Amino acid sequence: MLRRASALAIAALLGIVGCTSDDSPDPEDRTPPTADTADDSSGNDTVPDEAAGSTVDDDSGSFRIVLEVSDQDTAGDAAAGLDQLLDDYDTQVSVQDDVFVEAIVNDVTEAEADAIDLLIPRSVGSLTVRPVLNPSDSVEGAELLTTNDGVALNVGPAQTTEPIFGQATVTNEFGFGLDFELPEAGAVAFNAIAEQCFEMTPTCPTGQLAIIFDGEILTAPEVRAANFADSVSVTGRFEEEEVVQLAQTINWSLLLSGTASVRTSYETN
Numbered sequence: 252m253l254r255r256a257s258a259l260a261i262a263a264l265l266g267i268v269g270c271t272s273d274d275s276p277d278p279e280d281r282t283p284p285t286a287d288t289a290d291d292s293s294g295n296d297t298v299p300d301e302a303a304g305s306t307v308d309d310d311s312g313s314f315r316i317v318l319e320v321s322d323q324d325t326a327g328d329a330a331a332g333l334d335q336l337l338d339d340y341d342t343q344v345s346v347q348d349d350v351f352v353e354a355i356v357n358d359v360t361e362a363e364a365d366a367i368d369l370l371i372p373r374s375v376g377s378l379t380v381r382p383v384l385n386p387s388d389s390v391e392g393a394e395l396l397t398t399n400d401g402v403a404l405n406v407g408p409a410q411t412t413e414p415i416f417g418q419a420t421v422t423n424e425f426g427f428g429l430d431f432e433l434p435e436a437g438a439v440a441f442n443a444i445a446e447q448c449f450e451m452t453p454t455c456p457t458g459q460l461a462i463i464f465d466g467e468i469l470t471a472p473e474v475r476a477a478n479f480a481d482s483v484s485v486t487g488r489f490e491e492e493e494v495v496q497l498a499q500t501i502n503w504s505l506l507l508s509g510t511a512s513v514r515t516s517y518e519t520n
Contacts, residue, residue: 310360310361310519311358311359311360311519311520312358312359312360312361312364312517312518312519312520313355313356313357313358313359313517313518313520314355314356314359314363314364314367314368314515314516314517315353315354315355315356315515315516315517315518316333316353316354316355316356316367316371316513316514316515317351317352317353317354317513317514317515318333318351318352318353318512318513318514319350319351319512319514320350320351320352321350322349322350323346323349323350326346326349326350326351326352327346329352330344330345330346330352330354332502332503333352333354334354336370336371336499336503337354337356337367340356340357340359340367341356341357341358342354342355342356342357343355343357361517361519364515364517368515370499371503371513371515377463377464377465377466377504378414378415378416378462378463378464378501378504379409379415379462379463380415380441380444380460380461380462380463381406381407381408381409381410381444381460381461381463382406382407382410382444382447382448382454382455382457382459382460382461383404383405383406383407383448383455383457383459383460383461383471384405384406384407384455384456384457385405385456385457386405388405388407388456390407390408391408392407392408392409393405393406393407393408394406396461396463396466396467396468397467397468398467398468398469398470398471399467399468399469399487399488399493400488404459404461404468404471406461406463406468407454407455410440410443410444410454411440411443411444413436413437413440414436414437415433415437415440415441416431416432416433416437416483416501417431417432417433417434417437417505418431418432418502418505419431419432419497419498419501419502420432420498421494421495421498422484422486423491424486425486426486426487426488426489427486427489427490427491427493427494428484428485428486428487428489428494429469429484429485429489429494429497429498429501430482430483430484430485431482431483431484431485432481432482433479433480433481433482433483438479438480438481441479441483442477442478442479444460445460445474445476445477445478445479446477446478448460448473448474449474449475449476449477450477455474458473458474459471459472459473459474460472460474462485464497464500464501469485469487469497470485470486470487472485
C-alpha cells in the first residue's frame with residue numbers, strides 16, 4: 252500500500268570503476284571512443300583490437316558498451332549504473348571527455364555478450380501518476396489502462412508533465428515492492444494529486460492513485476495520507492525477479508533520459 256515515508260537511505264549508485272583508454276574522443280567532434288557505427292542492437296559490430304580483454308579461451312572475447320550522455324553529472328550516474336549492472340563480470344568502466352561512458356566486459360562468449368546487450372534499455376520509459384475514476388465516469392483525457400495482472404481501470408487525465416519520481420529501490424518488508432525517491436519538485440506535483448485522492452474529490456472519486464510505467468499500471472493503491480515527504484512505497488503482487496527487473500528498467504530510463512546514444516560491439520580474442 253501507499254504510505255507516508257520518512258527519509259530513506261536510497262540505494263544510490265555511487266562510485267566509478269576507473270580505467271584509462273587510448274581511444275579518448277576529440278572534444279571538438281564528440282566522436283565516441285569506438286570505431287563501430289551506430290548500434291544495431293545485435294552486439295556483433297567490430298571494435299578495435301586494443302579493446303579486447305585478457306584471453307581465457309578461443310571462444311571468449313570482449314564486449315564494449317559506449318553511452319553518449321548530455322553532461323558530466325549524467326555520465327557519473329550512468330557509469331555507476333553500468334558498474335552495478337555488470338557487477339557479475341570482469342568489467343572496466345570509465346568516463347571520457349565528460350560525455351562518453353565506456354564499459355569493457357572481458358572474457359565473455361558471444362552468447363553472454365548478447366545476453367548483456369538485452370539488459371541495456373534503448374528507450375526512455377515514462378513513469379507517471381494519475382487518479383483512478385469510477386468505471387462509468389466520462390472525463391476528457393481519461394482512458395482505460397490495465398494493471399500488471401490484467402485488471403482494467405478508468406484513469407483520469409495526467410495532471411502534470413513534471414518528472415515526479417527519482418530512483419527506485421527494491422524492498423521486501425511486506426512482500427516485494429519498490430521505494431521511489433521523491434525529489435523536492437516531484438513531491439509538490441505528487442502531493443497535489445495525492446491530496447485530491449485522500450479527500451476523494453470529483454477528480455479522484457475512488458481515492459486511488461495509479462502509478463503507471465510505459466502505459467501499464469504498476470499498482471493503484473488507496474491514498475492514506477494527503478502529504479508525502481521523501482519517498483513513496485509501493486507494494487503489490489510482485490515476484491522478486493519481476494520487481495528487480497522493473498527497478499532496473501525504471502532507473503535506467505531515468506539515466507537514459509539524458510543519453511544521446513547507446514552503442515555496443517563484440518570482438519573475439
